[in-house]
Amino acid sequence: MMVSFDHFSKDQLIAHKAEVNLTGKMENGKIQGSAYMGCNQMSFISEFKKGGNVKISKGVSTMKACQDMALESAFQSKFDSMTKYSIEGHFLTLSDDKGNSMKFVAADWD
Structure with a gap:
């Protein structure tokens, strides 16, 4: 679940059910x-x-x-420019060289 991104509040992220799923097929170190x-x-x-x-x-x-695509548009414009990651407990943070970041928590933790 996404818990922090750009100017969007946590409530907005929850309302949009914002998530990234990294449990898909893994091949040659790529997910x-x-x-x-x-x-x-x-x-x-x-x-x-x-x-x-x-x-x-x-x-x-x-x-x-869709009626409200602001979050999706912002996400799509920044997601593939993320170049760094850090893991702290159940949190994954992605960031780029311009100071943008996205923070996620495992779905069974919030």
Whole structure:
């Protein structure tokens, strides 16, 4: 579950059921992941490397038009530019070189 991103409140993230799922198929150290920000289903490939580096390959998305796509648009514009990751307890934080970050908590913790 996403708990922190950009100017969106935690309540907004919860209302949109914002999540990234990293439990997909793993092959050659790359994880097939998915994301949902309240409208479209998205999929991508991520590779978590030593030293806290991550590479996220631009994925594909369904193309539904929804009433409120602000969160999804912001997420899509920044997600594949995330280059660093850190794990603290049940939290995963992704960040880029411009000061943007996204924080997630395991679905069974909040």
